[in-house]
Amino acid sequence: MNFRALLLVDVVFRSAVAVKFNSLPASVFGLPQLCNKPVLAKSTPRRWATSMSDDQKLAAVPEVDIDDNGRFKYILIEVHTDSGNSKHVVRGYGWAGFHADVYDKVVPGIEALGLDCECKGGGRIEHHQEEKKLLVYGYSIGYGKADHSITVDLLKRKYPDYESITFTNEGY
Secondary structure (H helix, E strand, O other): HHHHHHHHHHHHHHHHHHHOOOOOOOOOOOEOOOOOOEEOOOOHHHHHOOOOHHHHHHOOOOOOEEOOOOOEEEEEEEOOOOOOOOEEEEEEEOOOOOHHHHHHHHHHHHOOOOOOEEEEEEEEEEEEOOOOOEEEEEOOOOEEEOOOHHHHHHHHHHHOOOEEEEEEOOOO
């Protein structure tokens, strides 16, 4: 059995386990991620990505994936294709001790689609789902400060019914 076949078997096996134990974080299985959910076998990333156009690949990456509540680190990522098309995406999770933890989990899923990405900076998000409020602020020591205005624009598209989605350049 060649390396690709072994890799496919590994992805299929891990994906089946992830489906069975969907409540566990993807990091338990070491699966690539596009967002906070593992990429599953029925859409095996590399095979799936080869039949997609650049625009379809970009569209397959959700613009925003953040935790539902709490204060957490986030990063702003620029995802781009070989042909030069690009878009920004926001990722933020409470489990991340460092901004780099978020980036390290998200990158394999993006690269599996045949896309490249670059972290444009980070910060923090306070998400109050019941109050329908989001506050973006701060910076990442490792990646620098993200352009919070881009982040807020993306969050407004994801949460159009929220009362307040704002940012400040104050605070850590």
